[in-house]
Amino acid sequence: MKRLAGWASAALLGSTALANAEGMLNLYNWGNYTNPEILERFTAETGIQVTLTDFDSNDTALARIRQGGHGFDIVVPSDTYIQTWISEGLIQPLDREIVTNLGNIAPQWMDVPFDPGREYTVPWAWGTTGVIVDTSVYDGDINSIGLIIDPPAELQGRINVIPEMSDVMAMAIYYHGGERCTTDRDTLRAVRDTLMAAKPHWLALDYGAVDSYVAGDFAAGIYWNGASMRVRLQNDNFAYGYPETGYPIWMDNAAVLTDAPNRDNAMKFINFVLQPEIAALISNFARYSNGITGSEAFMDEEMRTAPEINVAAELAEAGRWGQACPQEVNDIHTQIWTELMQ
Amino acid sequence: MHGHGWKWLLCTPALIVLLLAASGPLLIVAVYSFLSPGNMGGVVWEFSLEAWFRVFFRRDIFEPDLVEWNRAHLQVFWRSIWLSLQTTFICAVLGFPTAWFIATRPRHTRTIWLFLITIPFWTNLLIRTFAIQEMIRNNGTVNAVLMWSGLIDSPIQMMFTEFAVLLGMAYVFLPLMVLPLYAAMEKMDFSLVEAGYDLYASRLNVLWHVILPQVKPGFIAGSILVFIPAIGAYVTPRVLGGGRTMMLGNLIALQFGQGRNWPLGAALAMLMLVVVVGALIFYLRVVGRNDEARRG
Amino acid sequence: MARSRFSITRLPGFGLIAVLTFVMLYLPIIILVVFSFNAGVSQSRWDGFSLQWYQAAFNNAQVRDVSLRSLWLAVTAASIATMLATLAALGTTRVGRFPGQTMIYALINQPLMVPEIVTGIALLIFVAAIKVQTGYTGMGYLVAAHTAFCIPFAYLPIRARLETLDNALEAAAADLYASPIQAFRYITLPLMVPGILAGFMLGFVISLDTVVITEFVKSAGQDTLPTYMLGQLRRTVTPEMNAIATLFLALSLIVVTAFFLITRTRGR
Structure with a gap:
């Protein structure tokens, strides 16, 4: 009985969104x-x-x-x-x-x-998914995914990667010259080896990272353009790079x-x-x-005026649409990802 | 009395809700673990043992004929269990004295102390986790205080370590240990403690032989409430641990999310259930046996 | 070192650990409260005092809605769960073994043993089928799901409390010709109160934190504070959330104070 009463009052309170109103x-x-x-x-x-x-x-x-x-x-x-x-x-x-x-x-x-x-x-x-870099830590070319998956010494151990399997896999595959959903085993093997070698240099795989960049926990990472802009507006050492080997739009x-x-x-x-x-x-x-x-x-x-929002013409063509890979390809990606995070 | 009917009757309302909202759905999960993954998530109604095979074994990604134990899964399982055990231990070490402290306050203030334990949990888990992050990050409060006091020269890396995960989990699960312990202690018979001291027992002896046996039910309840949810913890490892290493909760969520393999997720969840139930039965057996040994 | 008075409740070091535990519990909370008054958007850099995030939270209809809904849901679910758990605890504790007891015990604790994501997905499939059949999309589903999830958390402390109670008290009441109902009303129930209170509070905070299950069960317009936060996770979490959290803390303090005043006057 109590439960019914609870449901009745619940109906009054919660379902202002009933169909067909x-x-x-x-x-x-x-x-x-x-x-x-x-x-x-x-x-x-x-x-x-x-x-x-x-x-x-x-x-x-x-x-x-x-x-x-x-x-x-x-x-x-x-x-x-x-x-x-x-x-x-x-x-x-x-x-x-x-x-x-x-x-x-x-x-x-x-x-x-x-x-x-x-x-x-x-x-x-x-938007785009690219790399964000603290230019006071690293002052080289920032338009490269290599900063993340084959990081220079000054960035090692200070990298954050968004935990988006498909974006990370895509950027690593582009880096090795592959297509988004490639089934080429050599490419995938190279991707796996690269990621496994890069992982020890990553500090975290975290979404809610604007504050962590601003506070200096991270010096570089894979991030979205709009979020990178939020970071820059609070700390103008940060810049957003578009990997020339290919980045997801x-x-x-x-x-x-x-x-x-x-x-x-x-x-x-x-x-x-x-x-x-x-x-x-x-x-x-x-x-x-x-x-x-x-x-x-x-x-x-x-x-x-934001460089994160307005893609420079010479970098625009490296942007590529995403693609939902077939289940068997996605399965391989998941396996690599699981191995990476085990 | 009239048999066992009334006992069942008392349990019926709770069982109805549980059957509808917990066991029924679980049945669905069990069934799903024997189906095939659908396109972009979901399942296809085709019987398959593939998910269960993949829980334990893996075909090499590049040499499909090469089959070996799925070490990644085993490692995640082991890590989750180990971390949960540590969490339970920390919660017990901090929670027992805290519950004792509360239970020995004057009667009318005990409720206040009890509320004080739960008040931090009126805030959202994510908000609380972010606040802990703020506390232990490199230029966070703790490092600032330590550097200001001259104890350290450069910040200690606490975020994104196992320490951070343990700290966060202990924080999150502490009330689940304190409250049942308190509930058991509050009714403790202090005349027995007094008798112990009258017989010149040391404090340690009294604690071990008089107090602990009396609060054991609370202790059992507390460790179950901490250990089991800790195994499936998701937010804390992801935010404080930085998500670098997966816990079981994250692995299962991956299969239902970006991995788009619901049957595998379901099979992993069922295996976790089996492991937890096994651990629970073992735990209750061991605790129960001690009981009999003491009486005998 | 000789003490003038020997206290049997004193155990060396326990007080210190307890105090440290309380400090650990409240340090992050203090930080959170402080930053809710921050003038800037940062959660880590102090830009001066301001009430702007409170203003923003009050002006944001969605934030207001989800906060109230969360509170309402937590109170409702925890109340129902505590009632059901109390009955179940009475039926399973101090009654000797009976057939099916282990099964009941397993059923009650089952929501604990499955990660939220799995219960969430399973409930989604289950609840959606009912929604399609009945057309009812109200809060009942969330109440039922939260209640089920809260039951073990309410049950275990109540059971722990009951187990430490002495059967002799009720036996004595029966000797004095009290009916079983009288014995329950005047002896057992008052003695159970600390356990029930602990169970309710656990259920309440658990419901406040239940996020994944809510995410999958909710219908249109049924976001709670945690699901609202979850949606923000990929983007930025604004200090508005700190302000809301602080308001929840203030509310909890009011409840505690009220409770204290009520129990004190009754005590006189």
Whole structure:
């Protein structure tokens, strides 16, 4: 009985987000990624109440939605996962009657390999994974992944690597001249040996590292561009490098779920964030670019001039899209990773 | 009385919740460990023993015909167990005197002390872990104080070491040791302690032969509550240990996340369950046997 | 060294270790509180005093929501878990061995033995199926999951307490013609209170920290403080979180003070 009473009061308290309510929208996005001002403006303009729920990884989000019964309308997965979302029918094509701002997407982000012609998704934010270096410790060329996987003496023992298996593997494979999902055994063997040799020089494999860089715990690492910019703004010894052998470009994209209870509201929201001014709000909050033409004009000054955000032309071509590798390749990566961390 | 029915009746509400929210799901995990991994996570409903094979053995990545023991997995298992044992030991060493201290305060202040143990845990685990990080990092509080006092010249590297992990785990799990110990001590019969001293027993003798047997139930409860969750610890090794070496919790999370091999994750989790249950039975047996030996 | 008064409760070194333990527990907490008043975004460099993070936390509707939801969930789950655990402890302690006892013991402790990620995934599959079937997406799932997870933490201290109680007291009550219910109400229950209190407090803090299970079970709009924090982990954790943590500490102090005042007046 007590439990029933508990459930009843729980229902009152927790489920403001019940399906099908008029004027509702349930957004399922990465944590600390959604500028509250966007939601306020959207509500002011349309009267639609937005409920924001966070996820912490692509795998969590995919697992949640696959199982059904989730009640979400919009999800924001990364590029490498989009094909899975589409092929499993989890997200629906954009309604071009409502989403009229598609033309605002910058041409280079329109025909992306994971969603050619933007049938299903629109850009939310994009960035790169590169290296961050304390230039007061190491003053050589910073556009090299070798700083991390074959580190010079002054950086040894002061390196942090984000624990993202796919990014780290990708950069090591590019270093050895391989393709992202290569099955070439010699390349993979070289990758493993390089990583095993580099591991003793790594101090940590840690995400929440902005403070640790600022405080001087780490002198170099594999890191995301936006986070590196946060580090630099607090400690200008740090600089962000783009490995010339190849570095991952990634993009998080908003899409409407197939079983969205508030489909039309979701399409309206998608259209809403395609406005340059709104997209700039995303960038100012998340510290990543957005892929919408004309949004630069509304961005903070420090974003517009940041070398982490604006890739120099000669380094741009080394950037490569990620790719979800086939299970058997991913298995090899996991095995190497497990060996590395055992 | 009327048989055992009423005992079951008292347990029923708890068992219903546990069956629904813990055992049922566990059954799913057991089933998953015998299936094949799906594309990008999940499972395919095809029977397979591959996951269980991979728990114990590995085919060489480059020479698939070469099969050997999966040393990586064994090492992670062993590291987790060893670290949990150390954590339990540290918690016991710190927790026993602390619980004793609380239990021997005047009656009306005991609750206050008890609350004082739990208050730090009203803050979020991650926040607490970050605060510990702040304390022990190279230019953190502890190093600053040590350098200021002239005890050391350059900062001691504490972060991202096993010491940091142990410190963090002891911190996180301490109340799980103190509270059950306190609950047992609070009701202790001090006349027996007095009798011990009357018979000219040393303090150590009284502690060992009079006090410890009386608080043993609390001690057992405490060590179970510390040891078992410590084996699956995830956040502390990752943040304070820097994630350089994997613990069991991290290895299993890897399979369900970036590794996208749910059956392997499920099999590893089932094996962990078996190991923990085995350890628990062994522990209770040993403790129980001592009991009988004492009586006999 | 001769002491003027021999205390039987004194054990050499215990006081010192206890004090050191308390210092160790509170050092990080003090740092956390101090940095919640930091003017800068850094958690490691002091940039002057400011209340801006409190202001930011109050103005952030999501932070407000998740904090209240966490508290509500912890109180609800810990209360239910403590009640169920107390009943179960009464059914399994001091009653002699009976068939199925070991199984009950194993079942009760089962949530402890599986890492959160595994329980989380398993619950996701299980709960999602129910959600699809019933269409109910309320907080009930989280309450049930947290309750189940809290039960062993509440059960073990209560059981430990019960085991140290003397059967003779209830026997004496029965001799004095007290009904079993009276004996329970006036003898056993009051004696169990420290165990129950310890169990509730453990359950409460465990629920406050339960993150992975919540992440997988939650429906839209059911983020708790830990899942909100988890979402931030890859990005930056703002000092807003320090401010929230400090507010939780302040709240806990209010609860403790209130409890102290109530028990003191009753004691008179």
